[in-house]
Amino acid sequence: MSLPPGFLDELRTRTSLSQVVGRKVMWDARKSNQGKGDMWAPCPFHQEKTASFHVDDRKGFYYCFGCHAKGDAISFVKDTENVDFMEAVRILAAEAGMQMPDRDPQAQAKADRASQLAEVMELAVKHFKLQLKTGAGAAARDYLAGRRLAEATQERFEIGFAPDAWQGLWDHLKAKGVDDQMILDAGLAKPSQKGGKPYDTFRGRIMFPIRDARGRCIAFGGRAMDPNDNAKYLNSPETALFDKSRTLYNHGPAREACGKGQPLIVAEGYMDVIALSEGGFTASVAPLGTAVTETQLQMLWRMADEPIIALDGDTAGLRAAHRVIDLALPLLEAGKSLRFALMPEGQDPDDLIRAEGPGAVQAVLDRALPMVQLLWNRETEGRVFDSPERKAALDKALREKILLIRDPSIRSHYGQAIKDMRWELFSRRAPAQPRSGPRRKWNAPDPATPAAKASLLVAAGEAATIQMREAVILATAALCPDVVEEFEHALEAMDCTNPDHARLRDVILHHADTGAESLALYIEQKIGADALEKLLRLPHVALAPSVRRPAEQEIARMTMAEELAKLDAHRGLAAEISEASEDISHVADESVTYRLHQAAEARNRALRSEQEDRAEYDLADNGARLKREEKARLDALLNEIKNSEPGR
Structure with missing residues (x-):
């Protein structure tokens, strides 16, 4: 129904806002000046003891300096009486003695x-x-x-x-x-x-x-x-x-109860609503034999910002919850969401309240899950993510759901919440798998032997190089976080040798999408004011192209790709050296030297980069190209292995 021009202005003129509000609040006599229409009271929209709710009777507007609620007499009646716009107009018109305009014939x-x-x-x-x-x-x-x-x-x-x-x-x-x-x-x-x-x-x-x-x-x-x-x-x-798609059972009484502070509960049927109401949960409604519709969702949000969907604790109940989530995601607005209370297996609210009483229902409501948690559970429960393909499928499914959210701010918060839960799931490192085949009892080589010394020197050199690579990767990610998403999986899988590096990596993964400046603030808050500065002062980090030109994403992307590849190669060589050192005390055969040559060649293939100066290479016995100083270190280790073989 449309109202004629000037009707609302006349209604506001005849209505005293302080009288309308005065039915719901207790004015603070010390702060209020009734003669000037300047009135103060504790806010009726949130719990507080101080008088931060201000009514300007002359201008006809109210404002709360605590929760920032604002509006006029019509909006006040709408929000406190839980009615729509036209119903609020009718209420005020009746109080002001105004006749509602006639409709067309x-x-x-x-x-x-x-x-x-x-x-x-x-x-x-x-x-x-x-x-x-x-x-x-x-x-x-x-x-x-x-x-x-x-x-x-x-x-x-x-x-x-x-x-x-x-x-x-x-x-x-x-x-x-x-x-x-x-x-x-x-x-x-x-x-x-x-x-x-x-x-x-x-x-x-x-x-x-x-x-x-x-x-x-x-x-x-x-x-x-x-x-x-x-x-x-x-x-x-x-x-x-x-029209059943636009109707809720027990709508009127539930709306009134919501206005008095009761949580809005959405059950599945009449008997659930009646049982809940008799148990003290008077703000209970139910759709009428069908899944919740878009119109019904909007009706629920007009009554309460966060209705609780109470569903049976079985497969059908979960399916119903998932349908509601898919419907609600595109409709979410700031402050408007849903929570889901799943009843115990095989019970509905009527069964539970009659078997165990209102306290049992309240306990279930207290454990109600937010939408994002139920969305995550749907995509992850009962599934194993033991391969990159399965992890990628999870990312795709969640990304498609999040993209349904129209509000950019809510979409961003959902993305961050999903990222946190994903990090929690995938950051649990699996225990190291034992080597296949029979293992000989191993006694650590005497550190005084030449073989042990050589292996320790090589391993120490690799460890230092690995730590340098990690530092460049983290510095690049911190200065140019826009490229982090592309390398997110590799960063998650990166086992940092330095605890400080691990903490920095976690902060970057959690907050990279906030931008470089905000990320720097997060790093400062969670690790320390000088954490990033100390990292950038390291000589090998300061010389990296991505650090010298942090604004160029392509350079940052190339640097991340190369450094991660080199890091994998270094770790492979370090692992082979470690196993070779173990085998020194046993019968060494050609497989030890072959594995070392292959690992070294893999490492050097990764090290060949246009960003590095070219160095002269020598050929190993198997044809692998090695830098001269690396070949010398490797030859020393192999000689010690040969010298330690029995019969020599």
Whole structure:
């Protein structure tokens, strides 16, 4: 409905904001100046003891200096009464003595028709309630007693009964003078296919009236008494009053309870809502036999910023939760989200509250998971990520879901949360695997022997080189974090030899997407003010092209790729040297020297780079190209191995 020009201005002129707000707050007499319309009170939108909520009665606006809530009389009524814009206007117009503008004739006729249908529905409510108290309703009363529904609860939710008769309600409404078409249009009867008298929609069912937010009965839900009935629950058909995708069971009472601070709980059915309400969780609603729709989500968010979806603790409940997540992701806004409370296996909220009481339900609600956690669980639970391909598949699935989020800020926070959980999963280092085949008992070589000395010297040289490579990689990532995503997996797998390097690597992986300046602040906060500065002062780091020209992403990308490749090659040679040193005390054969030559050649292939000065190379016995000083070190080690062989 559109309002004529000037209507809202007139309404605001006639409305005293301080009077409207004064119904919800206690003014601070020391800070307030009523004569000037300058009023102060503790904010009604968040818990506080100081008076930070300011009302300027002359301008007609309020503002909270604590939570930053602001608006006029209409927005205040909307937020405190949990009503939509037009309903807030109606409330204020009635208080101001203003007549709401008339609708156009077509809209007025439609509204009149809806009012007439609502009157017919009320007649049906009274009929069903009366039938529950008759002899025909004995079995229904026994069922409700078995579900421990007190008579006061039945009265509160207006539960009734439709006897198993073809025209019971039809005849009752006709006796009240209701037109045939009105009964049909209300969805209370269906035309006969054989040309006879229409028959009742609901027969042999316990009846639950479904009311809209304004309290009008717009539909019914019926639970079959016959366990063999094809439909255990049956809702009214779609009518001029009823659209199940835009309706929530118990909407009005739940909205009122939310306004008083109750958490909004979304259950699956009528009995869950009734049980929760009787247990003290009065802000409970349910969709009507279908998955939650986009419109229903928006209705929920108008009542509460973070509704709790309470689902059965089984596979079907999890599937329902996942459908809600997929629906909600594109609709997320700042401060608007969902949490998910999964009931124990095989139980729904009705079962749990009747078996263990409200405390058990509260415990489940307290453990409700945020959407991002359930999204992560869906993609990871029961799966093994023991290969790069499986990890890449996980990244792809999560990235596709996060891209559904339209709000860039929320999308960024989801990405960071997923990154943190991913880091937690993949940073658990697997224990080293034992070498295949039989192992001989190994006694460490005497460090005084020439062979041991040679191997230790070579290993020490490799360790120092590895640490230098790590430093260049981390400095490049810190100065140009835009390239980190491309090398994220390699950085995660990098076993840092230096604990300081490991801490720096973790901070970079967690915060690289915040930009170079913010990343530097994170490094300073988490490691120390001089951590990055000390790293950049290292001579071999300061000479790296990516450090000298940090703004050039292509140079940073090339440096990262080359240094990571060199690091892998160095680690391979170091591992072979370590095993060769172990084998020195045993019978050494040609396989030891072959492995060393191959590892050295792999390392030197990685070291060949356009960014390095070319050096002269010698050929090893197997044809591998080695730098001269490296070949000399390797030859010394091989000679010691040969000299240690038995019989020499």
